[in-house]
Amino acid sequence: MTVRRTTLGGHTFEFASLADLLARATPHRSGDVLAGCAAGSAAERVAAQSVLADLPLATFLEEQVVGYDEDDVTRLILDTHDRAAFAPVASLTVGEFRDRLLAWAAAGDEPAISALAPGLTPEMVAAVSKLMRNADLVAVGRRARVVTGFRSTIGLPGRLASRLQPNHPTDDPLGVTASILDGLLHGSGDAVIGINPATDSPAQTVALLELVDAVIQRYGIPTQSCVLAHVTTTLRALERGAPVDLVFQSVAGTQAANRGFGVTLDLLAEARAGALALGRGTVGRDVMYFETGQGSALSADAHRGVDGRPVDQQTLEARAYGVARHFGPLLVNTVVGFIGPEYLYDGKQVLRAGLEDHFCGKLLGLPMGVDVCYTNHAEVDPDDTDALMLLLGAAGCSFVIAVPGSDDVMLHYQSLSFSDVLTARQVLGLRPAPEFEEWLARMDLLGPDGRVRDLPADAPTTRALLAAARP
Amino acid sequence: MSVHEGQDGHSGPDPWAALRSATRARVALGRAGDALPTSRELEFRAAHAVARDAVHAPLDPVRVRAALPGLEVLEVRSAAADRAEYLQRPDLGRRLAEGTALPSAGADLGIVIADGLSPRAVHEHAAGLVTALLARLAGWSVAPLVLAHQARVALGDEIGAALGLRAVVVLVGERPGLSSADSLGVYLTWDPRPGRVDAERNCVSNVRPPHGLGYEQAASTVAALLAGARELGASGVALKDEAALPG
Numbered sequence: 236m237t238v239r240r241t242t243l244g245g246h247t248f249e250f251a252s253l254a255d256l257l258a259r260a261t262p263h264r265s266g267d268v269l270a271g272c273a274a275g276s277a278a279e280r281v282a283a284q285s286v287l288a289d290l291p292l293a294t295f296l297e298e299q300v301v302g303y304d305e306d307d308v309t310r311l312i313l314d315t316h317d318r319a320a321f322a323p324v325a326s327l328t329v330g331e332f333r334d335r336l337l338a339w340a341a342a343g344d345e346p347a348i349s350a351l352a353p354g355l356t357p358e359m360v361a362a363v364s365k366l367m368r369n370a371d372l373v374a375v376g377r378r379a380r381v382v383t384g385f386r387s388t389i390g391l392p393g394r395l396a397s398r399l400q401p402n403h404p405t406d407d408p409l410g411v412t413a414s415i416l417d418g419l420l421h422g423s424g425d426a427v428i429g430i431n432p433a434t435d436s437p438a439q440t441v442a443l444l445e446l447v448d449a450v451i452q453r454y455g456i457p458t459q460s461c462v463l464a465h466v467t468t469t470l471r472a473l474e475r476g477a478p479v480d481l482v483f484q485s486v487a488g489t490q491a492a493n494r495g496f497g498v499t500l501d502l503l504a505e506a507r508a509g510a511l512a513l514g515r516g517t518v519g520r521d522v523m524y525f526e527t528g529q530g531s532a533l534s535a536d537a538h539r540g541v542d543g544r545p546v547d548q549q550t551l552e553a554r555a556y557g558v559a560r561h562f563g564p565l566l567v568n569t570v571v572g573f574i575g576p577e578y579l580y581d582g583k584q585v586l587r588a589g590l591e592d593h594f595c596g597k598l599l600g601l602p603m604g605v606d607v608c609y610t611n612h613a614e615v616d617p618d619d620t621d622a623l624m625l626l627l628g629a630a631g632c633s634f635v636i637a638v639p640g641s642d643d644v645m646l647h648y649q650s651l652s653f654s655d656v657l658t659a660r661q662v663l664g665l666r667p668a669p670e671f672e673e674w675l676a677r678m679d680l681l682g683p684d685g686r687v688r689d690l691p692a693d694a695p696t697t698r699a700l701l702a703a704a705r706p
Numbered sequence: 707m708s709v710h711e712g713q714d715g716h717s718g719p720d721p722w723a724a725l726r727s728a729t730r731a732r733v734a735l736g737r738a739g740d741a742l743p744t745s746r747e748l749e750f751r752a753a754h755a756v757a758r759d760a761v762h763a764p765l766d767p768v769r770v771r772a773a774l775p776g777l778e779v780l781e782v783r784s785a786a787a788d789r790a791e792y793l794q795r796p797d798l799g800r801r802l803a804e805g806t807a808l809p810s811a812g813a814d815l816g817i818v819i820a821d822g823l824s825p826r827a828v829h830e831h832a833a834g835l836v837t838a839l840l841a842r843l844a845g846w847s848v849a850p851l852v853l854a855h856q857a858r859v860a861l862g863d864e865i866g867a868a869l870g871l872r873a874v875v876v877l878v879g880e881r882p883g884l885s886s887a888d889s890l891g892v893y894l895t896w897d898p899r900p901g902r903v904d905a906e907r908n909c910v911s912n913v914r915p916p917h918g919l920g921y922e923q924a925a926s927t928v929a930a931l932l933a934g935a936r937e938l939g940a941s942g943v944a945l946k947d948e949a950a951l952p953g
Contacts, residue, residue, distance in 0.1 A: 265794040268794065268795075269794065269795060269796075269797065401731075402731075403729055403731065404730075407728055407729065409724070409725065409728035409729075410728040410729030410731065411729075412725070412728075413722075413725035413726065413728055413729050413731065413733050414729060414731045414733055416725065416733075417731075417733040417734055576793045576794055577793065577794050577795065577796050580793070580794050610881065611754065611757035611758060611760075611761060611881065611882045611883065611884070612761045612793055612823050612881055612882075613793075616754065617750075617754075638731070639731040639732045639733045639735075640731070640732025640733070640735050640742070640746070640750060641732070641750060642731065642732050642750070642753075642884050644729065644730045644731050644885075647881070647883040647884075649754070649884070652732075652742070654735075654737060654740055654741050654742050657737075657740035657741075658740045658741055660740075661739075661740050686740070689737045692720060692721055692722055692734070693721065697721065698721055701721040701722070701725065704724065704725055
């Protein structure tokens with residue numbers, strides 16, 4: 236293990252391992268304090284950032300944070316690394332890499348930034364993010380272009396899609412339908428209509444898939460459905476011939492954490508093949524949907540790397556993207572304030588984490604979205620989520636999650652509302668996914684100014700859509 | 707399809723009525739421009755404010771004792787110094803503060819009242835539930851009640867071990883939701899000692915009459931679980947699978 240040291244403010248700081256260096260360089264957050272790997276002082280944090288800035292990027296190909304022999308995520312990352320794609324930045328330090336990315340971003344050179352993805356490892360991307368300010372994360376994130384498709388196209392410039400999340404505490408069909416229709420009337424649902432089922436069973440999953448599929452078919456909506464059951468449940472649904480558009484799974488950045496989720500790389504590959512075989516996409520064939528979130532490995536006590544030392548939660552989050560990108564997903568989102576204040580304590584930490592996750596995901600080639608959310612025991616409120624939403628819109632975030640009135644009545648947390656998505660689009664001049672936008676126009680839901688119309692309950696379009704609630 | 711195809715005139719005056727009744731989700735709130743109308747915005751803020759206050763209002767021991775006249779109540783604190791530390795360091799909320807002395811109680815069973823994430827739930831429901839539970843514990847010797855500040859469920863393990871109990875029941879304020887800020891949870895652990903994991907506990911949640919589970923029903927379930935745990939010599943997954951429980 237290489238010990239690295241530097242002097243700052245008259246103190247010498249030593250970093251015993253690469254994992255320690257990354258952790259100490261991370262902007263303050265409660266989860267790293269809980270894990271015992273955070274910097275002990277503000278000076279130590281900047282000292283670590285200084286050492287990190289001088290570290291050659293190629294170090295991450297030689298020295299591991301989580302061991303190659305113990306962890307299949309590390310093996311996946313290193314075995315699939317593309318040296319040709321890495322070549323343009325292979326000689327740079329982490330600090331020089333930051334400077335180069337910002338120069339490309341300022342020049343609007345999307346191809347230069349976007350082409351790097353297969354040559355970058357999660358650890359490299361996490362490292363450079365730790366040297367960036369929030370505005371840097373926005374500036375570079377918006378120039379990393381990732382476009383995916385199934386029935387709608389996600390990630391085009393000037394677009395902000397949304398996942399319509401119509402959860403219900405008992406999966407009541409009419410209750411779920413009510414939320415779907417409310418979302419559609421607000422122009423939400425172009426990324427996916429995605430339900431977290433109250434009960435993770437094949438029968439319930441099939442029932443919900445059929446419900447959403449019927450709505451999509453009835454109105455010819457160019458979007459996709461997803462029931463966010465465990466991948467093994469979706470496999471059972473596939474066996475039963477259910478209309479599966481997307482395969483969902485939560486993934487994390489270590490093999491141990493994925494084991495905690497009951498997931499292996501082989502299982503994900505099997506489910507992906509099953510969904511692909513159905514051939515249900517029209518504009519694309521991207522059939523995977525992943526969720527992640529800083530703190531998931533720590534909460535499963537699966538956050539340790541080389542020599543059993545704790546790895547910071549942001550680096551582990553980026554490693555989860557290393558898993559996700561292997562499967563060519565349509566959608567990936569971090570659930571940034573869901574897991575609780577012991578991981579991200581307040582609005583400042585949630586804001587920073589949301590921007591980091593979007594940046595890291597995009598740089599690694601993922602169609603990155605964010606669930607901008609919070610729980611009632613975190614020091615976060617709608618002013619904080621407004622700020623993150625607008626910054627993400629500016630950063631070119633692929634999609635956000637939206638629920639009726641910000642209140643998820645099944646998972647008991649608050650995310651963005653359908654109205655919030657309208658506000659973000661209006662303020663930032665963003666539009667829905669193109670296929671979905673055309674559908675909104677066909678349904679008379681789009682005004683001449685391109686905004687989603689505020690229709691009364693007895694308008695013909697409203698009545699037409701609400702007719703879906705009748706059997 | 708034409709947008710007018712579904713218009714067949716028998717949706718009634720408010721086509722949302724049936725849909726609204728099928729979910730507590732905040733559907734069809736209306737709009738002010740692209741945002742929520744003021745009244746809806748204030749409704750949401752009110753729900754969030756009540757939930758926030760439930761998390762942060764401190765546990766009031768005088769109030770809890772007054773509701774349990776004649777019962778001996780010991781008071782302890784976890785190693786979390788204040789609410790901010792409690793929220794960020796769940797590990798500290800699972801350990802007793804340094805220097806805490808609890809004498810062996812010479813009893814089978816202890817009841818711990820823990821503030822958890824909603825002291826309000828303790829204020830409103832702990833006394834009612836304790837009273838209903840004690841009425842069903844013939845055949846058990848019960849230690850003095852323990853009231854625990856800045857406490858997580860697992861603090862009951864250390865308390866139970868110190869008191870020398872065979873079983874501990876922890877009443878804890880649950881994380882407030884937007885529409886339920888006063889929900890009390892109950893966790894039963896057989897042979898409590900530090901290191902027990904969640905799979906070794908049984909839980910009865912959402913005690914909050916009149917909207918959630920009532921005291922009598924919750925107490926009956928806990929008493930049945932206790933009887934099952936004594937027979938089995940264990941709590942948790944094994945007990946849940948084997949015991950026939952009422953309710």
